[in-house]
Amino acid sequence: MDFHAYSEKVIEWLLTSGLKIVFILFLAILALKAKKVLSAKLISMIVKQKEDQEFQKRTQTLGSIVRYAVTAVIVGVASMTILQQFGIEIGPILAAAGIAGLAIGFGAQSLVKDVISGFFILLEDQIRVGDVVQIAGKGGLVEKISLKTTILRDLAGNVHYVPNGHIDVVTNMTKDYSRYVFDIGVAYRENVDEVIEVIKKVDEELRNDPDYKDDILEPIEILGLDQFADSAIVIKARTTTAPIKQWRVGREFNRRLKKRFDEQNIEIPFPHVTLYMGQDKEGQAPPLRVEKKGQ
Numbered sequence: 001m002d003f004h005a006y007s008e009k010v011i012e013w014l015l016t017s018g019l020k021i022v023f024i025l026f027l028a029i030l031a032l033k034a035k036k037v038l039s040a041k042l043i044s045m046i047v048k049q050k051e052d053q054e055f056q057k058r059t060q061t062l063g064s065i066v067r068y069a070v071t072a073v074i075v076g077v078a079s080m081t082i083l084q085q086f087g088i089e090i091g092p093i094l095a096a097a098g099i100a101g102l103a104i105g106f107g108a109q110s111l112v113k114d115v116i117s118g119f120f121i122l123l124e125d126q127i128r129v130g131d132v133v134q135i136a137g138k139g140g141l142v143e144k145i146s147l148k149t150t151i152l153r154d155l156a157g158n159v160h161y162v163p164n165g166h167i168d169v170v171t172n173m174t175k176d177y178s179r180y181v182f183d184i185g186v187a188y189r190e191n192v193d194e195v196i197e198v199i200k201k202v203d204e205e206l207r208n209d210p211d212y213k214d215d216i217l218e219p220i221e222i223l224g225l226d227q228f229a230d231s232a233i234v235i236k237a238r239t240t241t242a243p244i245k246q247w248r249v250g251r252e253f254n255r256r257l258k259k260r261f262d263e264q265n266i267e268i269p270f271p272h273v274t275l276y277m278g279q280d281k282e283g284q285a286p287p288l289r290v291e292k293k294g295q
Helices: 004-047 052-085 092-106 109-123 192-208 245-263
Strands: 134-135 138-147 149-151 159-162 170-172 178-186 222-227 233-241
Touching: 004 052, 004 109, 052 092, 109 138, 109 149, 134 149, 138 159, 178 245, 192 222, 192 233, 192 245, 233 245
Parallel strands: none
Antiparallel strands: 134 138, 134 170, 138 149, 149 159, 178 233, 222 233
């Protein structure tokens, strides 16, 4: 092949496939820029809806994942199309990529499961940093959330690293608001209505305390006489607090209620047992002898 014929073929290729490649690259660059601008505007609009820092962080994380996925798709499609213009068959490449992806998928099933679970945990706002949760048999304060792992610290200071793929049920005790449930046991001789009034007064005093009023969102809710227990009648109540404040409020309420019960001689009974000695056929019971040993 002489130089003239070769140059003609090159020019022909440049005018056909070459122009197509330039056009494909132009479209890919345009798509990447459009993706960047549109995603930035969309995230900015979503973030402006709330001033919550954790919400903004979660939105940025999800946005970066979506941008990465879209970028991978654009680059992949553009690369395959350009290879076609060079006369390279992309069928075997796609088949090889599919086999490699399948092998990697089998080898990294746990990692893929963790990442997918983490994505939906963030997307559905199930957990935030600072929440107190129970997940995968562990409970504690959420210190960090990533696509792969959620990190908790329990009351004793132990740190738990929980893979997101192991989370099937999330119990969030501090989402939006919290509650503390009281089971208040008093002696059977006590007047239930009087005890309920004492509970309400203690709650009112606590809500008026400058140290606690911002933590309590509503007056205490008296659910009523809940149980006739072995040694006490149990009155159930609950208070609604700001997130993660329920234990602080509940402990202080219990302290004040115990003090008020002592002042008004309302008995919080110890567990007690009634002994039945039995009867014979004549209806007689054997005597119960109690001996006091000398010290």
